[in-house]
Amino acid sequence: MAKTKIAYFCQSCGFESAKWLGKCPSCQQWNTFVEEILEKTNTSIPNWKSSPAPSQRANKPVQVADITFTEEHRLLTPDKEFNRVLGGGIVAGSLVLIGGEPGIGKSTLMLQLALNMPNIKVLYVSGEESDKQIKMRAERLAPDFGELRIKGQESRAEFGKGCYVLTETSTQNIFKQIEELQPDLVVVDSIQTLYSAHIESTPGSVSQVRECTAELLRFAKESSTPVFLIGHITKDGMIAGPKILEHMVDTVLQFEGDRHHVYRILRTIKNRFGSASELGIYEMLGEGLREVSNPSEILLSQRDEPLSGITISATLEGMRPMLIETQALVSTSAYGTPQRTATGFDTKRMSMLLAVLEKRCGFRLGAKDVFLNITGGIRVEDPAIDLGLAAAIISSHEDIPIPFKTCFAGEIGLSGEIRAVNRVEQRIAEAQKLGFEQIFISKYNMPSAAKDKKRLDLSRYTIDVKPVGRIEEVFGLLFG
Numbered sequence: 001m002a003k004t005k006i007a008y009f010c011q012s013c014g015f016e017s018a019k020w021l022g023k024c025p026s027c028q029q030w031n032t033f034v035e036e037i038l039e040k041t042n043t044s045i046p047n048w049k050s051s052p053a054p055s056q057r058a059n060k061p062v063q064v065a066d067i068t069f070t071e072e073h074r075l076l077t078p079d080k081e082f083n084r085v086l087g088g089g090i091v092a093g094s095l096v097l098i099g100g101e102p103g104i105g106k107s108t109l110m111l112q113l114a115l116n117m118p119n120i121k122v123l124y125v126s127g128e129e130s131d132k133q134i135k136m137r138a139e140r141l142a143p144d145f146g147e148l149r150i151k152g153q154e155s156r157a158e159f160g161k162g163c164y165v166l167t168e169t170s171t172q173n174i175f176k177q178i179e180e181l182q183p184d185l186v187v188v189d190s191i192q193t194l195y196s197a198h199i200e201s202t203p204g205s206v207s208q209v210r211e212c213t214a215e216l217l218r219f220a221k222e223s224s225t226p227v228f229l230i231g232h233i234t235k236d237g238m239i240a241g242p243k244i245l246e247h248m249v250d251t252v253l254q255f256e257g258d259r260h261h262v263y264r265i266l267r268t269i270k271n272r273f274g275s276a277s278e279l280g281i282y283e284m285l286g287e288g289l290r291e292v293s294n295p296s297e298i299l300l301s302q303r304d305e306p307l308s309g310i311t312i313s314a315t316l317e318g319m320r321p322m323l324i325e326t327q328a329l330v331s332t333s334a335y336g337t338p339q340r341t342a343t344g345f346d347t348k349r350m351s352m353l354l355a356v357l358e359k360r361c362g363f364r365l366g367a368k369d370v371f372l373n374i375t376g377g378i379r380v381e382d383p384a385i386d387l388g389l390a391a392a393i394i395s396s397h398e399d400i401p402i403p404f405k406t407c408f409a410g411e412i413g414l415s416g417e418i419r420a421v422n423r424v425e426q427r428i429a430e431a432q433k434l435g436f437e438q439i440f441i442s443k444y445n446m447p448s449a450a451k452d453k454k455r456l457d458l459s460r461y462t463i464d465v466k467p468v469g470r471i472e473e474v475f476g477l478l479f480g
Contacts, residue, residue: 008033009206013243027243036201072273075185075226078116081282081291084320085253085266087274090185093224094273095217097191097246099231099239100255105264105284106230109255110187112141112288113228115160122162123183127169127193134165141288169203171196171215183225188216190230191245213248246270257284258377263298264289265378268318278318296323296434299376309396312407313388314427314439315380321423321430323407325375326385328392333369344374345389346381353390353412360416361471363397384421386412387440390471391478400479405437408474416471420444432463440474443467 008017010033015026023030074089083089086096100106107129114122115138126134138160164181168174171194178186188194194212195203202208213229220227229249231239239246246252250272257264266280281292292298300312300323309328314321333339342350350372357363372389374380387410395402409427411419421427424445431439446467468474 006035006037007207008035011206014206014210014245034206036205036207075120077113078118079113079291080293081266081280082113084318085268085278085280086251087268087271087278090226091250091273092226093220094226094251095213095220095229095249096226096251096253097229097231097239097249098253098255099233101233104255104257105282105289106255107189108137108141109266109282109289110189110228110230111137114163114185114187115141117162117185120162120185121164121181121183122185122187123164123166123178123181124187124189125166125168125174126189127167128189129167131165131167134167138163140286169193169195171212175215175219178219185226185228186216186220187228188230190232191216192232209245210248213245217248256379261377263292263377275318279320295320295376296430299324299378300434301325301375306401306404308399308401309392311388311392311395311402312431312436313385314407314409314431315382315385316423316426317382321426323430323434323436324378324380324385326388326392327373327375328389328396329369329371330365330393330397331369333367338367339369339371341370342372344377344379345372345385349383349386350389352414353386353393356412356414356416356471357390357393361394361475363394365393365397368397382421383411383419384409384427386410387418387471387474391474394475394479398479402478403438405435406439406478407431407436408440410440410442410468412471418442418444418468418470418474428461428463428465432461436463438464438466440466440468440477443469 008020009015010017010024010027010029012029012032013024013027015024017033020033020035024032072091074091076089077083090096098106098110111124111134114124124134142160164183166174166177168177174194191209191212192204195208196211196215199207199211216227216229219225231245233239239252246269249270252269252271254267254269255264256267262284264282264284266282268274268276268278270276271278281295281298282289283292283298303310309330311326312323313326314323316322340347340351340354350370354365354370358365370393372392385408388408390412391402391408409421409424411421413419418441420442424441428439428441466477468477
C-alpha cells in the first residue's frame, strides 16, 4: 500500500510546501496555503493512454539553421471573431483556456462552436451539466429551417451532427472514450470539475487542476488534437487555480461583459501563436451569440443634438481599429472632497490628465468632481484616447459641445505636448469610413516611417486631418 503524504499548496501560485506557511515564499501572499492529501505512486507522471509505452526517442541539440520549419495549418471556424482572437484559427495540438464570470456565456460560446464546426468531429466533455441540459441549450442554439437550407442542410437533425457529448469528470474515463471516438477537437467544461485517480485530493484543488491540465496538455501535444478548457474565476477576477495553469496552456482567453448588457467581449490575454492584444465582440441573443463585425457602430451612440462632454476617440485593439465614445462629467463638488471616478479607463491616468490640464492650460479642476465613462462596457488601455478624454473634460467644464463628426487620436505628455501614436493611418481610415469630417492627430505622426522618412500622405484621405503639437492648440481650434 502506498504511503499517504500530506502537502500544503498555495492557492495563488501553486507553490508546494511540506508544512503550513503563513506567507508564500513564491508570490508573497498571506494565508493562501491549504492542506491536500497526496498519494505518491510509480505513476506520478501518468500517460494519457490506457497502456503507456516508454519513449525510445532521445532528443539531441540541433543548430537553428538545420531546423526545418513549415507553416502551421490552422483550423478555421465559422466564427470570424473567434478566428481573429486566436490569431487566424485553431492550431493543431494547442491547449486553449477560456475564463470568465459565472453566467457570462462561456459554455454557450463553446457549445455553439462545437455545433457549427463543419466536417469536424468534436467531443464536448461536461462535468457540470447533464446531457439533457446540454441538449436543451443545443436546441435553443439551433437555427431555423430557412438558415439550414442556406447552409445546405435539409433538417435540424443534421445540425450538430459531428458533436458528441460526454458527461464525465474522471480523466481516465475521458481518455478511454477519446481513444474510441478519435475526435478532431475536444472541449472540456470545466477544468475545475475534473479529477485524476493519481491524486488523492478533491476536484478543483490546486494539485488536481495542475495534474488534469498536465494530462490534457500531454494528450494535445502527442496527438496534435486541439483542446479547449473552460475555467472558473475567483472573486478577484483571476482564473481559479494555480498561476502555473496559465503558463502551461498555449492561449488564455478572457470572456468579459456585463450580464445586464447584451454585448460580450472575448479578449486575448496570452497567445503563443498570434497577437496577445486581439479582441472579439459578440451580442448575446436568445438564440446564442452573434458576431459583431463592425464594433464602431455599436460603440457610438446616436445623438439627435450636440451634447457637452462627449467626444469620439480612435483606438486600436490588436490589429482592429475602433472608434469609441468617451464621456466626461465635470461638476462642482458638493461633499467637500472631490470625487474621481473612471469606468473603462485607468483612474491614475485620469488623475494625470487632470493635473496636466490644470498646470499647463490653467483650468481649475481641483475642487471639481470628475467622472469618465467609456461606452459599450469595454475597458481601453490605449494611450491614444488621452486627447479625446481631455477634450471631453474641458467640453463638460465649459459646457460647450464638441462639433459633430470630430474625432481624436493622440497621447498627452506631462508637459502638455501631443505625442505620436502607432498605426495612425488605420485610425484615420476608420474615421473616414464612418463619415467623420475631421480628426486631430499629433504633428509628430506626420513622418510615417523612420526608415524611409516618408511623410504621411494626406491626399488619399477625404477627411480633414488636423496635426497639432500642444494641447493648447487643440482647445484654441475647438473652443476659440
